[in-house]
Amino acid sequence: xxxxxxxxxxxxxxxxxxxxxxxxxxxxxxxxxxxxxxxxxxxxxxxxxxxxxxxxxxxxxxxxxxxxxxxxxxxxxxxxxxxxxxxxxxxxxxxxxxxxxxxxxxxxxxxxxxxxxxxxxxxxxxxxxxxxxxxxxxxxxxxxxxxxxxxxxxxxxxxxxxxxxxxxxxxxxxxxxxxxxxxxxxxxxxxxxxxxxxxxxxxxxxxxxxxxx
Numbered sequence: 001x002x003x004x005x006x007x008x009x010x011x012x013x014x015x016x017x018x019x020x021x022x023x024x025x026x027x028x029x030x031x032x033x034x035x036x037x038x039x040x041x042x043x044x045x046x047x048x049x050x051x052x053x054x055x056x057x058x059x060x061x062x063x064x065x066x067x068x069x070x071x072x073x074x075x076x077x078x079x080x081x082x083x084x085x086x087x088x089x090x091x092x093x094x095x096x097x098x099x100x101x102x103x104x105x106x107x108x109x110x111x112x113x114x115x116x117x118x119x120x121x122x123x124x125x126x127x128x129x130x131x132x133x134x135x136x137x138x139x140x141x142x143x144x145x146x147x148x149x150x151x152x153x154x155x156x157x158x159x160x161x162x163x164x165x166x167x168x169x170x171x172x173x174x175x176x177x178x179x180x181x182x183x184x185x186x187x188x189x190x191x192x193x194x195x196x197x198x199x200x201x202x203x204x205x206x207x208x209x210x211x212x213x
Contacts, residue, residue, distance in 0.1 A: 010127035011103050015078045018059075018125075021174065022081035025060050034062050037149070040198050041066040041120065044149050044205050048073070051115030054139070055097075056104060057122040061086030064093050071095040076102040104132040109139045116140075119148040123184070124175035133188035140210040146190055148206040153178035155201055163202070182206055 021028075045066050053073035055063075059082045067073075072095055077083050080101045090097045102108075104126055117136050126132040136146060154160045163178040170177050182195055182204075190208035197204045 008105065008127075011078070011105060014125065014127050015103075017173065018077075018079035019081040022060065022079060022085055025082065026062065026085065029062065037198070037203065038066060040203075040205065041149055044147055045118065047116075047145075047147055048118070049116060052113060054109070054114045054117045056117060056119040056136075057125070058083065058086055058097075058099060061089035063120045064089045064097070067093065067095070069094040074098045074100065076100050076104070076107070078103050104135055107135055107139060111138055112141045113139050114141065114144055116145045116147060119146075119150065121149065121151060121175065123148070123150055123181050124152070124177070124179050129179060129181070129184050130188060133184055133190070137189050137210055142210055142212045144210045145193075146185065146206070146208040146210070148181070148185070148208075149204075150179075150181050150206060151175070151177070151203045152181045152201070159200060159202060 041063060045063070046068050048068055048071050050071075053071065055073055055075040058064075058075040058077045059079075064086070075097050076099070077086075078101070083099055083101060086099070090099065104122075105128060117140060123129050123132065140146065153163050160178070167177045182192065185206060185208050186192055189211070191211055193207040193209055195204055195206050
């Protein structure tokens with residue numbers, strides 16, 4: 001793994017937050033939310049093709065068991081501590097997963113390199129989501145796909161109020177709860193193909209594409 005973290009204060013604070021969370025992350029997330037959303041993640045990740053694939057924010061590797069077998073992909077995460085806990089899951093996977101400690105804002109991949117980029121509850125935690133999404137757009141090939149499993153803010157009362165109240169607290173130890181991720185994807189320059197709401201309009205999958213021209 002190669003460290004590629006910027007010196008931006010928000011990025012460094014984000015790295016430190018997830019380094020601290022690494023030891024207890026599986027206990028906090030592995031039994032509840034991960035089991036609940038596993039069928040939906042498998043459905044989305046089944047779209048992994050045979051080309052160049054990037055998986056964002058691998059974390060402790062809980063998503064790996066939802067990957068289709070025998071794929072070859074690159075995976076990044078801002079936290080080296082989280083990646084340490086992913087090693088046994090990576091070793092058990094039937095395909096190949098190359099990992100790098102890397103910040104989405106500072107990816108050294110060539111332009112127009114990846115056929116697909118996958119995220120899983122990632123853009124609730126990226127400090128500068130607009131810049132992060134533009135960085136993904138840059139490394140995707142024209143016509144390449146962005147496929148996201150995300151929790152976002154809500155348009156509906158009282159959920160929008162609840163999420164706005166919770167976010168200042170949750171952001172200190174984990175994710176923001178009120179991000180307008182679909183609109184952020186569109187503003188970054190992607191064409192939205194499909195948005196599927198899984199739980200209300202809060203948990204959803206997003207399929208988007210880099211324009212061909």
